[in-house]
Amino acid sequence: MNRYVLRNATIYTPYFTIDRGCIYIEDGYISEVDMEPCASTDMKAIDLHNYVVGPGFIDTHIHGILGVDVMDAKPSSFLSMSRALLRYGVTSFIPTTVTAPHNTIIEVCKAFVEAYSQWTPLVGSRLLGLHLEGPYISSKRAGAQNKQFIRSPCIEEFKEYYSICRGLIREVTIAPEIEGAIDFIQTVSKMDIAVQIGHTDATYRETVQAILAGASKATHLYNGMREVHHREPGVVIALLSTPTVYIELIADLIHVSREMLKFTIDYAGVDRIILITDAVSATGMPDGIYELGGLKIKVENGISKLAEGGGLAGSTLTMDKAFRNIISLGYSIGDAFRMVSTNPAASIGAVERERIGLIRPGYRADLVVLNRELEVVMTIIDGYIVFNRI
Structure with missing residues (x-):
């Protein structure tokens, strides 16, 4: 069913809130957004009274789920x-690598391209592309990245990854x-790629230089970064104080406290x-016990840590929980x-390129549909209802 209307929903576009609204869907796109009473139509109607509808969740930094990596x-x-991400309301995602040998990253790129070619909305959440988190990072701030494979940036190596x-x-x-x-940032930022600053011991000055060169995002702010100091504000303050920089946050209330999130x-x-x-x-x-980039991780009470050393190693957070956590603040x-x-x-330019992230003709x-407890009850991709528990 790819031609229908969602009716009586509370819609968040998200810039406007429509208390009793309609979303007309045709051939995978939104054709009209209106308020009740909606115009009569021969389209099949789905009544979503007491439900919330918003643009589908987009996870731009995820390493694995349900036993796969x-x-x-x-x-x-x-x-x-x-497939696994559908139940959590994720309609698009960016699989994220970790620091690894050159040939391993090559194989990841090949596998991704094959998966990308096989994807359809009926398979699951949209594959947007890859995020290379490493290998061009700081050994001092490696976190749960394998220090053995950290290396200096090489534009020729990166362009090989990009080509594959x-x-x-x-x-x-x-x-x-x-x-x-x-130099790497200047080159790559011109390739329609978001360059992110992370796993870094950079000073304030070094971070500003990177932003001026084209860096536009912070990778999980605070985590894997030099701490703030009143005499050397460092990377965190440079990123926070630059209006053009997007800020990633892991809102599991473990990586960053409620107070710091707010x-x-x-x-x-x-x-x-x-x-x-x-x-x-x-x-x-x-x-x-699980593995991340060749490093053993131990998960207790849902908290993922390195088996050796005990540092945080990613998370077991899902986007629906992150959504509810932020609302709880x-x-x-x-x-x-x-x-x-x-x-x-x-x-990442996907509002224009993929036409996602907004409810607009x-x-x-x-789209994601939530109940009054803000739990995911329906996920829609390109107009296909791919998850439904209403």
Whole structure:
């Protein structure tokens, strides 16, 4: 069914709230958004009284879920992630690598391209491209990345990845203080790729230089970064104080406290915040021992840590939980949708390129339907109802 109307829903576009609204869907796109009473039509109607509809969640930083991992380097793993994310309201996502040997990243790129060619809306969440989180990062701030494979940025190596990925690299994380980083940022930011600053020990000055060179996003702010100091404000303050930089936050209330989340959102402004999961393969699985980029991780009470050293190693967060967590801090549902949908899309140019992240005529019918408890009850991709428990 790809031609129908959703009626009587509370719609968050997210810039407007329509208390009793209609969304007309034709051939995978939104053809009209209106208020009740809606015009009569021969379209099939789905009554969503007492339900909330917003643009589908977009996770731009995720490593794995339900036992599969991006670094498996298998097309089936990407497609399994795609299917698994539907129940959490995710309509689009960017699988994210970790620091690894050159040939391993090559194999990941090949597997992604194959999965991308097989994807349809009926498979699952939309594959937007890859995020290379490493290998061009700081050994001092490696976090749960394998230090053995960290290396200096090499534009020739990156262009090989880009070529094998057929231009489907959408984001790359880099530490701006390492040798060759600024030249790398200048080159890559001109390739329609979002350059992110993360896993870094950069000073304030080094970070500003990176932003001026074209860096436009912060990779999970605070985590894997030099701490703030009143005599050397460092990377965090440079990123926060630059209005053109998007800010990733892991809103699991573990990586960043409630107080710091609220401070960051209030200071930076809602339109700069991108909620991510940074989820690993243990997400949706029982506690136990798992792996991330060749490093053993131990999950206890849903908290993922390195088995050796005990540092945080990704998360088991899902986007629907991140959405509810932010609302629990006092933010509106409309603001939350901007942080999980519109801003992630805007940060990689997907509002214009893929026509996602907004409920507006001419945009893709990528939607999430929530009940009054803000639990996902329906996921729609290109107009296809791909998850439904109403």
